[in-house]
Amino acid sequence: MxxxxxxxxxxxxxxxxxxxxxxxxxxxxxxxxxxxxxxxxxxxxxxxxxxxxxxxxxxxxxxxxxxxxxxxxxxxxxxxxxxxxxxxxxxxxxxxxxxxxxxxxxxxxxxxxxxxxxxxxxxxxxxxxxxxxxxxxxxxxxxxxxVLGTGWFGAVAAEVGAGKSVCVVGDGAVGLCAVLAASQLGAEKIIAMSGHSDRQKLARRFGATDIVDARGDEGAAAVKDLTGGLGAHSVVECVGTGESMKQSLASCRPGGHVGYVGVPHGIELTGKDLFGPMLHLHGGPAxxxxxxxxxxxxxxxxxxxxxxxxxxxxxxxxxxxxxxxxxxxxxxxxxxxxx
Amino acid sequence: MxxxxxxxxxxxxxxxxxxxxxxxxxxxxxxxxxxxxxxxxxxxxxxxxxxxxxxxxxxxxxxxxxxxxxxxxxxxxxxxxxxxxxxxxxxxxxxxxxxxxxxxxxxxxxxxxxxxxxxxxxxxxxxxxxxxxxxxxxxxxxxxxxVLGTGWFGAVAAEVGAGKSVCVVGDGAVGLCAVLAASQLGAEKIIAMSGHSDRQKLARRFGATDIVDARGDEGAAAVKDLTGGLGAHSVVECVGTGESMKQSLASCRPGGHVGYVGVPHGIELTGKDLFGPMLHLHGGPAxxxxxxxxxxxxxxxxxxxxxxxxxxxxxxxxxxxxxxxxxxxxxxxxxxxxx
CATH class of the missing domain: 3.90.180.10 (Medium-chain alcohol dehydrogenases, catalytic domain)
Known part of the structure; x- marks a missing residue:
């Protein structure tokens, strides 16, 4: 063959x-x-x-x-x-x-x-x-x-559900599928983090209600602005870098859920990252x-x-x-x- | 005053x-x-x-x-x-x-x-x-x-429930209260990690079904032996050191829940720790x-x-x-x- x-x-x-x-x-x-x-x-x-x-x-x-x-x-x-x-x-x-x-x-x-x-x-x-x-x-x-199964699991791991706010970090195919999953799972507000117009367009088609172009602390601040100052109920991390994970944690409200499906490269979290923000973390290979x-x-x-x-x-x-x-x-x- | x-x-x-x-x-x-x-x-x-x-x-x-x-x-x-x-x-x-x-x-x-x-x-x-x-x-x-509220939250964060296996890492007062919480929340098997006879005795009184004296990899292996080789459904981390957190992760089965309430000192997790084991992590100040x-x-x-x-x-x-x-x-x- x-x-x-x-x-x-x-x-x-x-x-x-x-x-x-x-x-x-x-x-x-x-x-x-x-x-x-x-x-x-x-x-x-x-x-x-x-x-x-x-x-x-x-x-x-x-x-x-x-x-x-x-x-x-x-x-x-x-x-x-x-x-x-x-x-x-x-x-x-x-x-x-x-x-x-x-x-x-x-x-x-x-x-x-x-x-x-x-x-x-x-x-x-x-x-x-x-x-x-x-x-x-x-x-x-x-x-x-x-790609869909992974994005879907990311959304499920982030406990996406009816009436919730969701932030998807990563505008690759998995991130876009996570947007689709969030929409199917009934999320009320779906924020897609993307700086590329073609991907923004597809994110909108898949159900994104808001697009945030900024990254890092600025991106997380924009998500907080869109969620009453508290952060999103659910964040789906679809990149896997240390920077994207930190941004994901910073975008989530206390008591909220971060689902991570990006294959990790350079992620390091300290006890302070884990303890203070009171987040739920779940993820891995879908x-x-x-x-x-x-x-x-x-x-x-x-x-x-x-x-x-x-x-x-x-x-x-x-x-x-x-x-x-x-x-x-x-x-x-x-x-x-x-x- | x-x-x-x-x-x-x-x-x-x-x-x-x-x-x-x-x-x-x-x-x-x-x-x-x-x-x-x-x-x-x-x-x-x-x-x-x-x-x-x-x-x-x-x-x-x-x-x-x-x-x-x-x-x-x-x-x-x-x-x-x-x-x-x-x-x-x-x-x-x-x-x-x-x-x-x-x-x-x-x-x-x-x-x-x-x-x-x-x-x-x-x-x-x-x-x-x-x-x-x-x-x-x-x-x-x-x-x-x-102390009870914190142990209780640790058990809730670890999604302790009816029919589940639970491992509590730490035999301080919070850990002992987590054992009590696990018992009240209906856990079937409650493994208390303790090397001190007075604390073991109280753990038993609070509902522990098994006591494991070993720590680290050896302790995690003992927990796996007690849970059909898979690890506990729920692990409650009540110490807060890097070593106790690693032991907690290693004691939990894929898809299981680690609730952590020990104030963190020296905890560092890599993407590999987070991604591969497919655990749910949740905790913080109760x-x-x-x-x-x-x-x-x-x-x-x-x-x-x-x-x-x-x-x-x-x-x-x-x-x-x-x-x-x-x-x-x-x-x-x-x-x-x-x-």
């Missing part, structure tokens, strides 16, 4: 690789229908995370099941499926609590930017898409696999599997259109261009089509 | 001071019926927190109202009252959310180790004790002012006022006896001995009687 391989920062190549095969009874192999480039792939592409290359890359996927192991019962060859970027057994105490991304048997999916993908713990990881959805829905369906059936339903029923985060489409053979477009922030998010 | 004054680390003296008087319409002055020494007073007594002395000290109190300002409506002269260690207006958006300890008008009470005390924002801070409780209830009533009416009811009805944390009784004139007894851990907590 053909697969994207990262060799070094900035060096993505498409190469021939052996087709994956079922090796344990809980495995499935899928043929890719759509994949994409994640903001977290850029940590490697930019050399901020060490590249142990050459290595397969990519962890967002929608595909058709080709083969399953003997013990797999919930998906069958021919099914159109979506899974999370972390495989989970679905049965341990952590999974049944809804924290599949911390499953005792978890493993991180990688190699989804390829024609085929091996998914372990298929029963606990994959969800079948009902019916035969129109291809126009593929971007929105694929978004469920990570347990996307918890939300997948609901999110797929919302896409199929055309209640939401998260696929709008895909501003550019590429093929697997031109995926290096997709990385460049995202790295240079020309694309919000790059869709990889297999048509 | 007579009042305890801290001059320097280890130097507590009882001196004459002017009686406090009502100066603003929301003030109350109370005549002390009972006070005590807090674990957090020891931070100053031990010189770990800087002493800006000579200064009044003490913040746990029960007293009889002597005078109130013109706008005070909920307490009257002659009422037996208990208040929180932080005064709060009771009306701002943060107070009405139940976070009175972060009230926009908050101030920290100090000078309660004295014959009289000025309490600002009396309506938002003080709660009247119903009836004429027997003096044998005074220790338990006084405990509501901070909004005791939220819980006071309920806690007083539980004491009056003899449902709970938190006053058992007071192992030794002193008078105001011998309060320096009370500090010594707590500093040397001979007393779990020292009660100051005004009989």
């Amino acid at each position: 053909r697969a994207a391989i990262i060799h070094a920062p900035g060096d993505i190549r498409v190469e021939n690789r052996p087709d994956p095969v079922v090796t344990t009874p809980t495995d499935a192999v899928i043929r890719m229908v759509a994949t994409c480039v994640c903001g977290s792939d850029l940590w490697h592409y930019r050399g901020i995370n060490k590249v142990k290359g050459p290595a397969p890359i990519g962890h967002e996927y929608m595909g058709v099941v080709e083969a399953v192991g003997d013990s797999v019962t919930t998906v069958s060859p021919g099914d159109l499926v979506i899974g999370s970027f972390i495989s989970s057994d679905g049965t341990c105490g952590i999974c049944t609590d809804g924290y599949q991304s911390a499953c005792v048997e978890r493993s991180f999916v990688t190699g989804a930017q390829a024609e085929k993908l091996l998914v372990s713990h298929a029963d606990g990881t994959l969800v079948t898409v009902p019916g035969r959805p129109d291809k126009s829905l593929y971007p929105s369906l694929l978004a469920c696999s990570d 347990p996307v599997r918890r939300f997948l059936p609901d999110l797929i339903d919302r896409v199929i029923s055309k209640t939401i259109e998260p696929g709008l985060v895909f501003t550019d489409t590429f093929t697997l053979e031109t995926i290096a261009d997709a990385y460049r477009a995202m790295d240079e922030r020309r694309a919000i998010k790059a869709f990889i089509s297999f048509d | 007579r009042a305890a004054i801290i001059h320097a680390p280890g130097d507590i003296r009882v001196e004459n001071r002017p009686d406090p008087v009502v100066t603003t319409p929301t003030d109350a002055v109370i005549r002390m019926v009972a006070t005590c020494v807090c674990g957090s007073d020891l931070w100053h007594y031990r010189g770990i927190n800087k002493v800006k002395g000579p200064a009044p000290i003490g913040h746990e109190y029960m007293g009889v109202v002597e005078a109130v300002g013109d706008s005070v409506t909920t307490v009257s002269p002659g009422d037996l009252v208990i208040g929180s260690f932080i005064s709060s207006d009771g009306t701002c958006g943060i107070c009405t959310d139940g976070y009175q300890s972060a009230c926009v008008e908050r101030s920290f009470v100090t000078g309660a180790q004295a014959e009289k005390l000025l309490v600002s924002h009396a309506d938002g801070t003080l709660v009247t004790v119903p009836g004429r409780p027997d003096k044998s209830l005074y220790p338990s009533l006084l405990a509501c002012s901070d 909004p005791v006022r939220r819980f006071l009416p309920d806690l007083i009811d539980r004491v009056i009805s003899k449902t709970i006896e938190p006053g058992l944390v007071f192992t030794d009784t002193f008078t105001l004139e011998t309060i320096a001995d009370a500090y010594r007894a707590m500093d040397e851990r001979r007393a779990i907590k020292a009660f100051i009687s005004f009989d």
Whole structure:
């Protein structure tokens, strides 16, 4: 099969690789229908995370099941499926609590930017898409696999709900999906922090009621001004830097909730940061599997259109261009089509 | 009046001071019926927190109202009252959310180790004790002012509830009260971390089902062993050091809740600490006022006896001995009687 391989920062190549095969009874192999480039792939592409290359890359996927192991019962060859970027057994105490991304048997999916993908713990990881959805829905369906699921978890972790004020820090695709989630979850005021007009526009379309262009202390002060001087009830942190985390804490009211889904780079909090502001903190790698059936339903029923985060489409053979477009922030998010 | 004054680390003296008087319409002055020494007073007594002395000290109190300002409506002269260690207006958006300890008008009470005390924002801070409780209830009533209220908030912040497993880190009076709170809140398994037989005994009396003597990684491993290998659903951190916080995080299962009420000294968490374990974190200075009416009811009805944390009784004139007894851990907590 053909697969994207990262060799070094900035060096993505498409190469021939052996087709994956079922090796344990809980495995499935899928043929890719759509994949994409994640903001977290850029940590490697930019050399901020060490590249142990050459290595397969990519962890967002929608595909058709080709083969399953003997013990797999919930998906069958021919099914159109979506899974999370972390495989989970679905049965341990952590999974049944809804924290599949911390499953005792978890493993991180990688190699989804390829024609085929091996998914372990298929029963606990994959969800079948009902019916035969129109291809126009593929971007929105694929978004469920990570970017929407992550933004959604960020909003849930921040306890977004009816009548609340929400601030979303980060205007990448995850942040924009967190805005969409906040809107779906009934938030009254949704403040998107963004300095880019194209992203501001999409944030508005997804339900943002206010846009704040400023950052840091100035940004937090602007959020307080918009929330009666107290700060937002819920803040969703979708960047992962020390600066963005501090800004998120400073934007939240005492007793409020900060949900963080940005992969952390350079975050350090002291006891004073934790104790004084009386915030609730929760986050981590999103347990996307918890939300997948609901999110797929919302896409199929055309209640939401998260696929709008895909501003550019590429093929697997031109995926290096997709990385460049995202790295240079020309694309919000790059869709990889297999048509 | 007579009042305890801290001059320097280890130097507590009882001196004459002017009686406090009502100066603003929301003030109350109370005549002390009972006070005590807090674990957090020891931070100053031990010189770990800087002493800006000579200064009044003490913040746990029960007293009889002597005078109130013109706008005070909920307490009257002659009422037996208990208040929180932080005064709060009771009306701002943060107070009405139940976070009175972060009230926009908050101030920290100090000078309660004295014959009289000025309490600002009396309506938002003080709660009247119903009836004429027997003096044998005074220790338990006084405990509501901070040590029980703080342990209770720690348990609530850790989302303790029916059927859950709880680990309490710290066997000081607050930790022991957190054990009591966990028991009252319906926890199924309550693991008290303690290496002292007297404290272990009280923890058992308050409802601990298991005692773990070990600390650090070994302590966390023991908690995991007691919770099916996953960690406790809820962990209450009642110490405040970097080591105890790390131990608390390590003792909690993914998706679980850590409530922290230990005043922080030397805590530093990285993004990795926050992101990977998928915990909920919440804590800070307890909004005791939220819980006071309920806690007083539980004491009056003899449902709970938190006053058992007071192992030794002193008078105001011998309060320096009370500090010594707590500093040397001979007393779990020292009660100051005004009989």
